[in-house]
Each structure stands twice: as C-alpha cells, then as structure tokens.
Amino acid sequence: MKQRHLRLLLVLALVALAAVGLTACGSDDSKSDSTSTADGASTETTTTASDAGGAIVSNAANGKVTLTIGSKNFTEQKVLGEIYAQALQAAGYTVKKQLNLGDEQTALKTLKQGDIDAYPEYTGTALLSFFGVKTDALPHDPAAAYDEVKADFAKQDLVALPPTPFTSSNEVAVTQATAAKYGLKNISDLAKVADQLTLYGSPECRQRLDCLLGLQKTYGLKFKKFVPVDLSQRSKVLSGGQADVSIVFTTDPQNKRDKFVLLKDDKGMFPPYNSTLVVRKASFDKAGPDLATTIEAVNAKLDAAVVQELNARIDLDKETPEQAAGEYLKQFGFVK
Amino acid sequence: MSTPLAILGIFGDAIDFIFNAREARTGGAEVGGLGEFASLTGKHLLVTVAAVGLASLVALPLGLYLGHKRRGGFLAVSVSNVGRAVPSLVLIALFIAFLGVGFANVALALALLAIPPILTNAYVGVTQVDRDVIDAAVGQGLTDGQVMRQIELPLALPLIFGGLRTSVVNVIATATIAPIAGVVTLGDPIISQSVYGDAGKLAAAIVVALLAVVAEVGLGAAQRAVTPAPLRGTPGATRRGRFFVKTAGKGLSTS
Numbered sequence: 259m260k261q262r263h264l265r266l267l268l269v270l271a272l273v274a275l276a277a278v279g280l281t282a283c284g285s286d287d288s289k290s291d292s293t294s295t296a297d298g299a300s301t302e303t304t305t306t307a308s309d310a311g312g313a314i315v316s317n318a319a320n321g322k323v324t325l326t327i328g329s330k331n332f333t334e335q336k337v338l339g340e341i342y343a344q345a346l347q348a349a350g351y352t353v354k355k356q357l358n359l360g361d362e363q364t365a366l367k368t369l370k371q372g373d374i375d376a377y378p379e380y381t382g383t384a385l386l387s388f389f390g391v392k393t394d395a396l397p398h399d400p401a402a403a404y405d406e407v408k409a410d411f412a413k414q415d416l417v418a419l420p421p422t423p424f425t426s427s428n429e430v431a432v433t434q435a436t437a438a439k440y441g442l443k444n445i446s447d448l449a450k451v452a453d454q455l456t457l458y459g460s461p462e463c464r465q466r467l468d469c470l471l472g473l474q475k476t477y478g479l480k481f482k483k484f485v486p487v488d489l490s491q492r493s494k495v496l497s498g499g500q501a502d503v504s505i506v507f508t509t510d511p512q513n514k515r516d517k518f519v520l521l522k523d524d525k526g527m528f529p530p531y532n533s534t535l536v537v538r539k540a541s542f543d544k545a546g547p548d549l550a551t552t553i554e555a556v557n558a559k560l561d562a563a564v565v566q567e568l569n570a571r572i573d574l575d576k577e578t579p580e581q582a583a584g585e586y587l588k589q590f591g592f593v594k
Numbered sequence: 595m596s597t598p599l600a601i602l603g604i605f606g607d608a609i610d611f612i613f614n615a616r617e618a619r620t621g622g623a624e625v626g627g628l629g630e631f632a633s634l635t636g637k638h639l640l641v642t643v644a645a646v647g648l649a650s651l652v653a654l655p656l657g658l659y660l661g662h663k664r665r666g667g668f669l670a671v672s673v674s675n676v677g678r679a680v681p682s683l684v685l686i687a688l689f690i691a692f693l694g695v696g697f698a699n700v701a702l703a704l705a706l707l708a709i710p711p712i713l714t715n716a717y718v719g720v721t722q723v724d725r726d727v728i729d730a731a732v733g734q735g736l737t738d739g740q741v742m743r744q745i746e747l748p749l750a751l752p753l754i755f756g757g758l759r760t761s762v763v764n765v766i767a768t769a770t771i772a773p774i775a776g777v778v779t780l781g782d783p784i785i786s787q788s789v790y791g792d793a794g795k796l797a798a799a800i801v802v803a804l805l806a807v808v809a810e811v812g813l814g815a816a817q818r819a820v821t822p823a824p825l826r827g828t829p830g831a832t833r834r835g836r837f838f839v840k841t842a843g844k845g846l847s848t849s
C-alpha cells in the first residue's frame with residue numbers, strides 16, 4: 259500500500275514538474291512574443307516634426323547629473339537607446355547605458371527599481387502589457403494613445419516624453435509581383451482574392467485583433483489558408499515564395515530591400531505603436547529642462563523610413579547600434 | 595505564506611482554463627475550454643503518432659536486422675548518441691529552412707528525434723538474446739526468418755517497448771514547438787502566451803504532461819500484454835516473490 263501511495267505521489271510530482279518545466283520553456287518564447295507585440299501593429303504617421311534648431315548644445319551644469327539609459331533586447335530598441343544616450347551625452351549629461359534588458363516587464367521593473375532612469379517603450383505595448391487595455395479597446399489615434407499612456411505612467415511616478423513620429427506596427431505585406439497581379443494597394447483590396455491566397459504569420463497572429471482575427475473581423479477577409487510560423491521567418495516566407503501574404507513590421511529592413519508592398523490599413527485596424535521615452539519622475543526633475551528638449555529634438559527625425567534604415571544597417575550591414583546611432587545624430591546635424 | 599497560495603491559485607486558474615472558455619487576453623476571441631483543448635490535443639496526438647509511426651517503420655526493421663546479424667552496433671549506438679545531442683528546436687528550425695512548414699515536415703523532424711531510442715533499444719534487445727537459445731532454435735531447423743520472428747522478436751519485446759516509450763514521451767513533449775512550423779498543437783497556448791495568458795500557458799503544459807504520463811503508463815501496459823508470459827513478471831511481483839509462489843504452485847499441481 260505504502261509503495262502504491264509513493265508511486266502516485268511520484269507521478270503527481272512528475273506532472274507538476276513537467277508542467278512547470280514546460281511553462282519555463284514557454285517564457286523564453288513569450289519573451290520573443292512580447293518583442294513582437296512591441297514591434298507589432300499599425301498606421302503610418304510620418305510627420306515632419308518641427309526642427310528643434312540644429313545641433314545639441316552642451317550645458318556644463320548637466321555634468322553632475324548621471325542618467326542611465328536602458329532598452330529592451332532587440333535591434334530597434336538598442337538603436338533608440340543609443341541615440342538617446344549619445345544625444346544626452348552631447349547635451350552635457352553623464353550617461354550610462356544598459357541596453358539589453360529583455361522584455362518590457364523586465365525593463366519596467368528595472369526602471370521602477372531605479373537601476374535605469376529611462377527607456378523607450380511603444381505606446382501600444384504599454385497600454386496592452388502594463389495597463390491592461392484589450393486590443394479592441396486600444397485608441398487608433400497616435401495622440402490619444404500617447405495621452406492615455408502618459409496619464410497611466412504618471413500614476414506610477416513615471417514621465418512619458420512625447421513620442422516618435424514613427425510607429426512600429428504590424429503590416430500586411432505582399433511581393434511586388436502579387437500586388438501587380440491582383441492590383442493591391444489597400445488591405446481591403448484583398449477581399450476579392452483572399453480565398454486564393456495563403457497568409458503566414460506568427461502563431462499568436464491567429465487570435466489577435468491586430469492580426470488574422472482583425473483581418474477577418476474588420477475586413478471580412480477569408481484566406482485560403484493561415485500558416486503559423488516562427489516570427490523570425492516573417493520576411494523569408496514572402497521572399498521565398500511560400501507565402502502570398504505575410505504579416506511583417508513597419509520598420510523591418512527587409513521591407514525595403516526585398517521591395518515588399520505594404521498594404522494600406524484603410525479601415526484603421528492597427529493600433530498605434532509610437533515610441534515614447536519613459537523617465538523616472540525623480541530623474542526627470544533632477545535632470546532639468548534639457549532632457550526633454552534634447553529627446554524631442556532627436557525624436558523629430560525618427561520616421562519609419564529612417565528607423566527602417568537604422569535597423570537595416572545593424573541587422574543586414576552588421577554595424578553596431580552605437581555606430582548607427584552616431585551616424586544618425588551626425589546626419590541630421592545634432593552632433594558634429 | 596502567500597507564495598504557495600499564489601502558486602496554487604495559478605494552478606487552479608489553469609485547470610479552470612482547460613474546462614471553461616474565456617476571452618483572450620488580447621480581446622476579440624474565445625480561448626480555452628474543452629472544445630479547443632480537444633482539437634489541440636487531437637492535432638498533438640496525430641502528429642505524435644505520425645512521427646513515431648514513421649520512426650518505427652525505419653528504426654525497428656533496421657534495429658532487428660542489425661541485432662540479428664550482430665553487426666553495426668557502432669552505428670546503432672552513435673546514431674542514438676548524435677540524435678540525442680541535436681536539440682529538437684534546431685532540428686525544426688533546419689526543417690523550416692530547407693523543407694518549409696506543414697504537417698509532413700513537422701512529422702518528419704519529430705520522427706528523426708524518435709528514431710534513436712527505438713533503433714538502439716531494438717538492436718540491444720536482439721543482441722541480448724541468449725546465444726544458446728538461438729543455437730538451439732537453429733539446431734531444430736528454424737530458418738533465419740523464423741529465428742528473427744519467433745525467437746528474437748518476442749524476447750526483445752520488453753526493450754523494444756522501452757525504446758518506443760522513450761520516443762513517444764520525447765515526441766509528445768517536443769511537439770509543443772510545432773506551432774512555429776505551421777501545425778497548431780498543444781504548444782500554441784504555450785507559444786502564444788500574449789493571447790492565452792499565463793493560465794492558458796500553464797493549462798497546456800499540464801495537458802502535455804498528462805499526455806506524456808498516460809502514454810508512458812499505457813505503453814507500459816501494452817508492453818506487458820505482448821510480452822510472452824514466462825518473461826512477464828512485473829518487477830513489483832518478483833520483488834514480493836509472487837512470481838515464484840505462482841510457479842511453485844503450478845509445479846505442485848502438475849506433480
């Protein structure tokens with residue numbers, strides 16, 4: 259009897275262990291997922307923001323303020339972190355960097371603990387992951403999304419600086435040949451031909467409103483087939499010809515190099531994912547007005563094309579984020 | 595205090611997720627519930643059966659033949675070792691890159707994972723058969739084929755099943771990565787955590803773990819059923835001496 263009990267216990271323990279083990283494996287995946295959400299979803303709002311008056315002026319008084327800039331662990335974030343770090347350095351601050359903080363939960367935790375003073379976050383991601391907003395309740399206007407994020411962050415003693423012009427969101431991409439063959443410009447143009455086309459997307463795409471589910475509900479599209487693949491395959495399946503339509507990100511460098519056609523979201527389905535630098539209230543007050551001015555100035559030129567080029571230089575041309583950020587600041591005359 | 599309670603809370607939530615559908619974390623869709631889990635489990639088992647079936651078709655005849663000839667031990671062992679060293683994630687990634695995605699490719703990739711234990715165990719099982727028994731069989735005029743079918747195969751069955759069990763459990767666990775290659779298995783809630791939430795992720799993990807245990811126990815029972823009676827004796831029974839008591843009893847009644 260005793261032995262049987264022991265065996266039952268052992269089996270239960272094994273089930274629990276295996277479950278926990280699998281969950282742990284899962285969290286690795288979810289890390290890349292959250293990355294995707296960060297990159298994922300929406301409209302192109304390329305604004306020509308005000309030129310904030312040329313080169314950044316160094317203020318000697320800022321030297322005693324040390325700012326640690328963080329970022330999450332993927333290319334676009336790292337280059338944003340570098341741009342902010344180098345710009346703030348140019349403004350006279352003493353700057354440290356922590357540009358590999360994992361997913362947004364890790365980054366936020368690090369920020370709240372005070373190990374970093376600021377990191378860039380996407381408005382859509384903040385609303386979804388931090389503030390419990392459901393995808394179908396996300397504002398579709400970038401300004402409204404930023405206002406909501408700013409108010410929510412303020413409750414946690416965090417300051418969200420004005421966002422970038424670029425939004426890093428999901429895009430419905432086809433090859434030039436497919437676009438020409440079916441005459442595709444807007445997502446709604448897919449309606450007549452979707453039943454002949456195979457759509458590829460990440461596994462979670464199937465049930466997301468900013469992905470397949472939204473395409474079905476908002477646009478009424480019924481694709482011939484949906485094939486889930488790993489996120490890293492999003493461009494390859496399209497250029498390789500397996501996919502007729504693939505879900506990519508706005509700032510993917512491959513979009514330009516492979517000449518993908520990004521269909522216009524004519525029904526406004528994708529929520530905004532502009533990037534805002536989130537700063538601790540204490541650090542913000544300590545740093546003085548130059549912080550916000552500097553960030554706003556360098557943000558102004560960060561439109562989708564520029565960020566795509568920055569990503570391309572790092573992912574495809576193998577530059578470091580540091581080099582790419584430096585070139586950006588020089589190119590637009592922020593530093594000499 | 596709160597930590598164990600919290601853990602229990604998540605487990606409770608996960609079990610609820612298996613039985614009752616709820617709104618996805620990202621909104622707009624219903625996820626979880628018995629219906630969805632039944633279809634995910636179905637696909638999971640289908641790809642597992644396909645993979646292990648395919649692996650058995652290749653590995654069993656090869657292992658039996660090599661064992662019968664008592665040749666190629668090096669091959670059987672090194673295939674096994676190399677096979678186990680390749681992470682299945684890499685295997686799947688390679689398959690996506692070179693063959694594309696879809697049910698057949700995932701089944702093929704998982705089959706490669708399933709082959710080593712089956713092959714090694716079949717080989718070892720056959721080579722372990724007592725040489726004298728085979729000599730006696732050959733002496734009685736049994737052909738090569740008959741020796742393989744009637745002597746070696748039955749005597750090797752316990753080990754062959756051991757290999758199958760290992761493979762099945764491996765494949766069940768690994769099939770959770772199939773959703774990144776176009777096959778929606780129980781791995782979907784684990785991978786798409788942003789949609790299913792923590793409860794969904796844990797729920798799927800629990801179901802996968804249960805499947806593995808059920809497969810292990812079920813195959814164990816099947817193994818016992820097909821093993822020739824004199825070889826059967828469960829370890830538990832022998833330890834308690836039941837096996838000997840039974841044979842002793844038999845001996846008494848016949849005498």
